[in-house]
Amino acid sequence: MNVKxxxxxxxxxxxxxxxEIHIGRNWHQFLMTAVTDTIAGEKIQVIKGDKSFCQTFRFNQELAVKLYKMVSEFNRGWLVKLPVEIGDFSEDEIERVSFLTKA
Incomplete structure (x- = not known):
């Protein structure tokens, strides 16, 4: 299923x-948080997803990383062209996510 x-x-x-994303025909909304930490004197930005985001993308870290990067770019004020398709969920991933959200 396509992720847009x-x-x-x-x-x-x-x-x-x-x-806000579509996975196939299903609409999803996630709360993302930007946190700034200092490591070795350097400030770094970390993007965190809510529990639902983490469960949904648990089995597809490649898509999760793309989404984290997009939110990070948006937070920095960079141009993020939307809407955009970023990849696909396999049928196995969809079944795993459905199982997690029903539990």
Whole structure:
């Protein structure tokens, strides 16, 4: 099933974003958070997904990384062209995700 990013929107809370995507014909919305840490004197930005995001992309880290990068670019003020197709879920991945969300 095709995964298409529809929008990334800031929320009323600082450093939080709503990520809207389609997986096949199903619409999903996830809350993403940008956190800045300092490691060895250098500031780094880390993007975290909510529990639903982590469960949905648990078996497809490649797509999760693409989504984290897009949210990071958006947070930095870079141009992110949307909507955009970023890849596919296999049937096995869909069954695993369906199993997780029903549990």
């Amino acid at each position: 990013v529809i929008s990334i929107k800031p929320t009323n809370e600082s450093n939080k974003f709503l990520l």
